[in-house]
Amino acid sequence: MVDVSFIATVYNSVDTVSASLQSVIEVIEKLPNLGFEIVIVDNFSHDGTYEKLLDFKAKAMNTRNLKRFLVVRLRSSRGLGRQLAMRLARGKYVIPIDLDIRIDADKLAKIISKYRELKVYKCLILANPGVHLICPRELLLRIGGYKDLNYGEDIELLARILHNNVAISLPIKVASDLRSAEVLRERRYSRSILHFMYRKLSLLKDRALAYGLTPRKLIREHRHVHKNNIIKVALNLMLHLPIFIYVKLNKTEGFSHISTNALLVDFLTYKTMVDPKSFGFTREDVIEYFRYFRNTREFHYIARYLDEISIDLNLKG
Numbered sequence: 497m498v499d500v501s502f503i504a505t506v507y508n509s510v511d512t513v514s515a516s517l518q519s520v521i522e523v524i525e526k527l528p529n530l531g532f533e534i535v536i537v538d539n540f541s542h543d544g545t546y547e548k549l550l551d552f553k554a555k556a557m558n559t560r561n562l563k564r565f566l567v568v569r570l571r572s573s574r575g576l577g578r579q580l581a582m583r584l585a586r587g588k589y590v591i592p593i594d595l596d597i598r599i600d601a602d603k604l605a606k607i608i609s610k611y612r613e614l615k616v617y618k619c620l621i622l623a624n625p626g627v628h629l630i631c632p633r634e635l636l637l638r639i640g641g642y643k644d645l646n647y648g649e650d651i652e653l654l655a656r657i658l659h660n661n662v663a664i665s666l667p668i669k670v671a672s673d674l675r676s677a678e679v680l681r682e683r684r685y686s687r688s689i690l691h692f693m694y695r696k697l698s699l700l701k702d703r704a705l706a707y708g709l710t711p712r713k714l715i716r717e718h719r720h721v722h723k724n725n726i727i728k729v730a731l732n733l734m735l736h737l738p739i740f741i742y743v744k745l746n747k748t749e750g751f752s753h754i755s756t757n758a759l760l761v762d763f764l765t766y767k768t769m770v771d772p773k774s775f776g777f778t779r780e781d782v783i784e785y786f787r788y789f790r791n792t793r794e795f796h797y798i799a800r801y802l803d804e805i806s807i808d809l810n811l812k813g
Contacts, residue, residue: 498563499530500608501587501633504595505577507539510548512596512674517552519671520593522601524562527608533564535585536595537577540569573702575642575649582633582641590633592650597626597671604670610775616664619657623667623765623783628654635662647699648706648758655708655757658764665765666775667786704739707756711740717756720797755798762789763798 502520506513517534524532534556538546546569553565570580582590589612593599604627611620611630619631628650639660642649657663703709714732718724724732752760766789772781779787789795 497531498533498585498587499589499612500532501582501585501590502532502534502593503578503581503585503590504535504593505537505539505572505574505581506541506545506549506595508541508543508545509595510541510544513545513548514552515674516593516595516597516599517549517556519597519599519601521556521559521562523599523604523608524559526601526605528561530608530612531561531563531587533562533566533585533587535564535566535581536568537572537581538567538569539577540571573644573646573649575645575652578649579642579644582636585633587633589630590636591627591630593671594626596673596675598674599627599671600669603668606776607666607670614774619663621654621657621663621665621667621765621768622670623665623786624669624671626671626673629657631657643706645702645706647702649702651758651761652706652708654761654765655751658761658768659751663764663768664770665768666770666772666777667765667783668772668777668781669783700736701739701742704736704742707758708751709736709740709756711736713754713756716754717759717797721759721793723793759794759798762786762794766790766795 509516520534524530536549538549540546546567549567553567556562556565564586566584568580568584570577572580578592582592589608591608607620607622608630617632617635619629619635622628622630636653639656639662641653643652645652654663711733714736715729718729718732751757755763766786769782769786772779785792
């Protein structure tokens with residue numbers, strides 16, 4: 497029986513997949529009483545990533561409680577690939593991960609164990625790049641899962657989860673990046689300067705869709721949160737004008753008419769935070785940003801409108 501499914505998408509990550517997956521195996525080995533699987537959607541990598549995945553799979557299947565290791569290929573966005581991986585998964589719970597990170601096995605194993613022990617029928621938001629969520633698979637599918645986006649698919653999903661009041665949060669760091677800069681991340685996608693520019697524009701469009709960006713939100717956040725001057729705000733409006741039209745036509749203006757989905761996620765992650773002691777951690781383990789979020793400009797901006805929001809922290813849902 498499969499209890500927990502690790503799901504991922506990957507593209508041209510031959511330098512990181514083995515180290516990343518090895519850290520997943522370390523988590524699995526620390527929880528011998530649970531059954532695990534790994535489901536990966538490869539976006540037709542051409543740098544040897546797919547072959548490395550198959551080699552790793554052959555060795556990993558010696559892990560006693562790894563019940564299944566599935567690798568499929570599909571030309572897709574990150575969001576569509578994750579959605580396919582989730583539909584192919586068999587576990588009661590899913591943990592989406594990136595394959596350019598190294599997981600802290602001790603921390604994540606402790607969280608998985610406590611999460612199951614509490615019998616939580618809510619998504620647990622970890623607020624950590626690379627490993628941001630543990631959730632009942634059935635619940636994720638019920639609220640629609642991932643959208644067909646190449647950027648911000650996780651933010652859009654988290655905003656929807658929080659908007660539907662089916663989340664608690666434990667914003668601690670459970671992984672570290674294996675790539676040192678965004679440029680290195682983008683290099684695997686770009687075949688030329690023109691392709692790089694095209695991709696950047698495409699990501700800007702997906703970001704606007706994922707964040708629910710509108711002219712009003714952009715102006716408000718740039719003025720009140722980022723404290724930008726009028727010239728910077730005007731330049732940003734001009735840059736985003738075609739994208740605003742696209743967002744309007746697609747009717748994806750976010751879950752709040754006040755803020756972007758990204759800021760809404762930060763605010764509700766803070767509001768739904770559980771006592772870290774219930775998962776065996778201390779307040780010092782909470783990501784510093786969230787420890788002091790109430791003192792940030794972002795909090796004061798959004799709290800003026802949303803501080804009275806009703807949050808249900810009933811763990812059993």
